[in-house]
Amino acid sequence: MRYISTRGAAPRLDFEAVLLAGLARDGGLYVPESWPSLKPKTLAGFDGKPYAEVAAAVMAPFIGKAIPQKTFQSMVAETYAGFRHAAVTPLVEVGEGVWIEELFHGPTLAFKDLALQLVGRLYDHVLKKQGRRVTIIGATSGDTGSAALEACRDRRAIDIFILHPLGRVSEVQRRQMTTIDAGNVFNIAIDGSFDDCQDIVKACFNDHAFSDKIGMSAVNSINWARVMAQIVYYVTAAVALGAPNRKLAFSVPSGNFGNVYAGYAAKQMGLDVSQFIVGSNRNDILTRFFKSGSMKVSGVVPSLSPSMDIQISSNLERLLFDLFKRNGPKLGEAMNAFRKTGRFAAPKSGWPAVQKLFTGYKLDDAGTLKAMADLYKRTGMLIDPHSAIGVAAAEAARKDKSIPVVALATAHPAKFPDAVEKATGIRPALPAHLGNLLSRRERYDVLPKDLGKIQDYVLSHRRSGSGN
Numbered sequence: 001m002r003y004i005s006t007r008g009a010a011p012r013l014d015f016e017a018v019l020l021a022g023l024a025r026d027g028g029l030y031v032p033e034s035w036p037s038l039k040p041k042t043l044a045g046f047d048g049k050p051y052a053e054v055a056a057a058v059m060a061p062f063i064g065k066a067i068p069q070k071t072f073q074s075m076v077a078e079t080y081a082g083f084r085h086a087a088v089t090p091l092v093e094v095g096e097g098v099w100i101e102e103l104f105h106g107p108t109l110a111f112k113d114l115a116l117q118l119v120g121r122l123y124d125h126v127l128k129k130q131g132r133r134v135t136i137i138g139a140t141s142g143d144t145g146s147a148a149l150e151a152c153r154d155r156r157a158i159d160i161f162i163l164h165p166l167g168r169v170s171e172v173q174r175r176q177m178t179t180i181d182a183g184n185v186f187n188i189a190i191d192g193s194f195d196d197c198q199d200i201v202k203a204c205f206n207d208h209a210f211s212d213k214i215g216m217s218a219v220n221s222i223n224w225a226r227v228m229a230q231i232v233y234y235v236t237a238a239v240a241l242g243a244p245n246r247k248l249a250f251s252v253p254s255g256n257f258g259n260v261y262a263g264y265a266a267k268q269m270g271l272d273v274s275q276f277i278v279g280s281n282r283n284d285i286l287t288r289f290f291k292s293g294s295m296k297v298s299g300v301v302p303s304l305s306p307s308m309d310i311q312i313s314s315n316l317e318r319l320l321f322d323l324f325k326r327n328g329p330k331l332g333e334a335m336n337a338f339r340k341t342g343r344f345a346a347p348k349s350g351w352p353a354v355q356k357l358f359t360g361y362k363l364d365d366a367g368t369l370k371a372m373a374d375l376y377k378r379t380g381m382l383i384d385p386h387s388a389i390g391v392a393a394a395e396a397a398r399k400d401k402s403i404p405v406v407a408l409a410t411a412h413p414a415k416f417p418d419a420v421e422k423a424t425g426i427r428p429a430l431p432a433h434l435g436n437l438l439s440r441r442e443r444y445d446v447l448p449k450d451l452g453k454i455q456d457y458v459l460s461h462r463r464s465g466s467g468n
């Protein structure tokens with residue numbers, strides 16, 4: 001299996017290289033050169049199998065020869081054994097043909113664990129094999145930081161530094177990061193905003209002398225391996241609801257478009273999906289895109305679903321690549337123009353197929369609270385604001401009521417207790433493994449937004465060895 005860049009001007013890579021590369025050298029994102037196929041017989045064979053077994057089988061063709069099959073299978077088994085539900089991503093029916101797939105049973109209570117828990121292990125394996133170490137530096141406004149730290153903790157070939165804006169993440173979010181007791185985990189609170197944190201990370205990357213010296217890397221949402229791991233729960237949901245003999249639809253609360261793109265990948269592999277509903281909050285560039293075929297950038301406004309407060313959805317480029325009939329240079333031109341002008345228009349050919357498959361749906365904060373309250377009244381279930389947008393979108397935007405629709409629940413309600421309490425009057429409790437979160441010892445250092453000071457901190461705290 002080889003991977004190619006969506007902009008057509010970067011080298012083709014194998015799985016190992018694509019795992020460590022992140023962004024392609026031409027500014028594009030890596031996608032598989034061709035899609036492996038999930039045959040009806042294979043899908044039927046998945047019925048009743050444990051999640052980890054299906055996961056290893058679905059991902060195997062993407063890994064190729066990079067990791068021996070047995071090793072990969074045990075890595076996957078170990079990854080999902082760490083989840084708190086035996087089914088890993090259980091399905092719950094909440095209405096006539098409307099299902100919720102719970103993706104929040106991982107260690108940090110967000111769907112990002114499903115991919116990152118595996119990616120941390122993949123990184124460690126490949127780095128050890130190559131005799132290399134990396135230093136990951138990332139910025140977080142809340143959720144991604146804890147998922148990345150949990151994924152990389154105690155991994156011998158990785159040191160990880162996460163920058164968060166001092167006093168600007170919630171207490172639960174901060175404690176999920178700062179109470180991790182592992183020798184390779186470093187939390188830095190920056191006296192500044194999230195944008196300051198992100199600027200510092202970018203500046204570290206662009207200081208090549210520094211980034212080469214420490215072997216700097218990122219596990220951000222454009223990493224192909226994260227998309228790959230997310231394909232699995234689309235497959236398990238479909239099989240549980242009758243695939244290959246029955247179609248279904250998915251509703252996905254979206255920010256960077258990584259989650260829903262994994263569903264599109266599952267469809268390219270042969271899953272019979274009739275519709276993808278793409279949920280957004282008031283930051284609705286995706287809703288406008290799927291309605292009109294054009295995008296216009298505007299400012300980000302904070303909402304009750306902060307993980308979807310995004311202007312430009314980075315993974316959308318992977319879908320656009322197919323819309324441009326896989327013409328990388330042409331897409332590259334359009335993306336460069338988009339960056340310059342803040343405007344993008346889809347090519348006419350190909351657009352009807354995209355519009356037929358994807359439906360955008362936007363819900364503001366008031367609508368989100370109402371969706372949380374409605375579901376609670378109807379079923380007694382508490383859901384978080386992101387998941388609520390997915391459920392409301394599923395009910396409002398499904399095209400064919402005879403086809404089941406699966407709404408992806410992307411965070412545990414206890415991760416957003418204030419919004420849940422506001423909507424339902426009930427404050428959700430943290431799961432047992434986080435029960436003592438509020439009394440655990442925190443470890444983090446506060447630094448000014450000063451590139452030199454932060455680089456000195458990284459150099460003196462990372463454990464050892466050079467990047468290469």
Ligand SMILES: *Cc1c(COP(=O)(O)O)cnc(C)c1O
Nearest residue numbers: 254255256257258259307410411
């Ligand atoms: C990251 C995140 C999202 C958005 O996922 P994308 O892959 O960026 O579309 C939605 N909900 C929650 C809770 C998240 O943490």
